Amino acid sequence: MKLTLKIWRQENPTATGAIHTYELDGVSKDMSFLEMLDLLNEQLVTSGEEPVAFDSDCREGICGMCSLMINGEAHGPEVTTTCQLHMRSFNDGDTITIEPWRAEPFPVLKDLVVDRSAFDRIIQAGGYISANTGSAPEANSVPAPRDKAMRAFNVATCIGCGACVAACPNGSASLFMGAKITHLGELPQGQPERWSRVVDMVGQHDHEGFGGCTNIGECASACPKEIPLDVISQLNKDLRTALKNGH
Amino acid sequence: MAVSGLLFIGFVLGHMYGNLKAFAGEESFNEYAHHLRELGTPMLPYEGFLWIMRVGLIAAVIVHIACAVALWSRAAKARPVKYAVKKNRGSSISSRTMRWGGLTLLLFIVWHLLNFTIVKINPSNGDTGGENPYALVVDTFDTWWMTIIYLVAMVALGLHLHHGTFSSLQTLGLTNSATSRARARAAGWVVAIVVAGGFSLVPLSVLVGIIEK
Ligand code: HEM
Numbered sequence: 483m484k485l486t487l488k489i490w491r492q493e494n495p496t497a498t499g500a501i502h503t504y505e506l507d508g509v510s511k512d513m514s515f516l517e518m519l520d521l522l523n524e525q526l527v528t529s530g531e532e533p534v535a536f537d538s539d540c541r542e543g544i545c546g547m548c549s550l551m552i553n554g555e556a557h558g559p560e561v562t563t564t565c566q567l568h569m570r571s572f573n574d575g576d577t578i579t580i581e582p583w584r585a586e587p588f589p590v591l592k593d594l595v596v597d598r599s600a601f602d603r604i605i606q607a608g609g610y611i612s613a614n615t616g617s618a619p620e621a622n623s624v625p626a627p628r629d630k631a632m633r634a635f636n637v638a639t640c641i642g643c644g645a646c647v648a649a650c651p652n653g654s655a656s657l658f659m660g661a662k663i664t665h666l667g668e669l670p671q672g673q674p675e676r677w678s679r680v681v682d683m684v685g686q687h688d689h690e691g692f693g694g695c696t697n698i699g700e701c702a703s704a705c706p707k708e709i710p711l712d713v714i715s716q717l718n719k720d721l722r723t724a725l726k727n728g729h
Numbered sequence: 730m731a732v733s734g735l736l737f738i739g740f741v742l743g744h745m746y747g748n749l750k751a752f753a754g755e756e757s758f759n760e761y762a763h764h765l766r767e768l769g770t771p772m773l774p775y776e777g778f779l780w781i782m783r784v785g786l787i788a789a790v791i792v793h794i795a796c797a798v799a800l801w802s803r804a805a806k807a808r809p810v811k812y813a814v815k816k817n818r819g820s821s822i823s824s825r826t827m828r829w830g831g832l833t834l835l836l837f838i839v840w841h842l843l844n845f846t847i848v849k850i851n852p853s854n855g856d857t858g859g860e861n862p863y864a865l866v867v868d869t870f871d872t873w874w875m876t877i878i879y880l881v882a883m884v885a886l887g888l889h890l891h892h893g894t895f896s897s898l899q900t901l902g903l904t905n906s907a908t909s910r911a912r913a914r915a916a917g918w919v920v921a922i923v924v925a926g927g928f929s930l931v932p933l934s935v936l937v938g939i940i941e942k
Pocket residue numbers: 741744748762765779783786838841842845846862866879883886928929931932
């Protein structure tokens with residue numbers, strides 16, 4: 483396949499970036515999207531140009547590093563991560579525009595690489611449980627009802643990739659927060675910190691400069707892990723209960 | 730935002746019901762308008778009920794607008810650099826037009842109050858109707874461009890209610906499962922169609938001559 487790539491290039495966090503156009507030949511349908519970018523970078527290095535900086539780590543869809551906006555869709559046209567996206571989802575002769583996540587709390591470090599540590603600070607603010615370290619407790623000592631356990635498992639699949647923020651017209655991280663709040667809130671281990679968790683996480687979220695949720699739903703459609711919109715309702719419900727009880 | 734919005738939903742449902750009295754004829758309609766002013770008397774002074782509603786609605790409008798401005802400015806700050814290419818995958822026209830649509834409704838409400846309540850502008854013959862709101866309604870919608878303004882406003886209202894109904898239920902934390910979310914979406918459709926459709930019946934009926942003086 484032969485492709486025209488329009489890629490955001492930005493020297494450093496303070497430089498002004500711009501979209502650059504590259505022609506890339508010899509792309510195989512079986513390549514992953516990131517392998518295609520590797521191919522482009524080989525070509526750039528050979529011709530003495532600076533390779534395109536982009537993030538990746540596991541390349542198996544579990545770490546959430548490979549954040550790319552591809553033709554206006556977070557992680558591209560399939561419901562998966564960029565590393566699990568393959569070039570068979572595109573056609574010969576396509577023009578593909580690749581941009582970094584756009585959000586004030588996710589500053590661009592270089593080209594397509596953004597700093598998502600705002601998410602870490604939200605987790606630090608409340609997305610944890612307190613447990614004694616040492617030998618692991620007996621797995622079944624704290625029973626969790628099956629339906630609650632299932633819901634917790636389903637939303638615990640969030641990999642913190644930030645696609646929800648990238649896709650949201652408000653730049654809100656409510657889906658990410660809702661996933662963690664629902665995950666911990668459904669389980670017995672999450673109860674002691676349940677009410678302070680939601681207040682502290684939302685406080686940190688707003689402090690980081692993420693936008694407010696207006697329930698548009700772009701996030702759930704962009705999420706590679708198919709986190710459903712009802713986690714945002716759960717977040718709101720927990721927040722309402724917490725504020726009512728004076729947290 | 731959700732609470733003030735739900736108040737508006739209650740108000741438009743009541744208002745729409747009142748408008749449909751136009752089908753019962755001049756006397757019923759005017760009687761209803763008069764009744765609104767006497768509601769609660771002698772416990773309340775004349776127009777007392779109306780003023781309670783007015784004060785409540787004005788307070789709700791202020792809250793609603795303040796929230797909208799806050800959300801709008803936070804969104805602008807959260808994404809200072811726009812995407813060169815951005816596709817919509819999970820949103821609807823109604824959810825994407827809440828802000829500009831809301832502004833359109835605000836403009837409409839100003840015009841509407843000048844039209845029927847504050848100044849009583851009668852574009853066809855300048856007669857303010859006096860104690861006869863029915864005549865003012867018929868004269869208004871006998872004017873084609875007034876009917877168009879109202880119908881366009883009802884499209885905007887329908888869109889606003891379609892997303893607003895769902896969104897308020899989600900914000901209040903009442904949609905914690907796929908089923909309840911589907912129900913809230915359905916409620917959005919029902920409220921939008923009933924209210925926008927119900928309001929549109931009167932102007933359309935005047936225009937085609939089903940309702941006349
Ligand atoms: C086709 C649609 C509509 C028609 C024919 C209509 C008609 C009227 C009439 C005849 C009055 C005056 C009633 C009286 O004198 O007692 C009135 C008042 C009013 N309408 Fe509407 N209306 C429509 C839609 C709306 C909508 C969509 C809203 C708001 C979202 C609205 C808000 C109001 C308000 C706030 C008042 C004033 C109440 C007061 O303080 O007296 N109307 N309308």
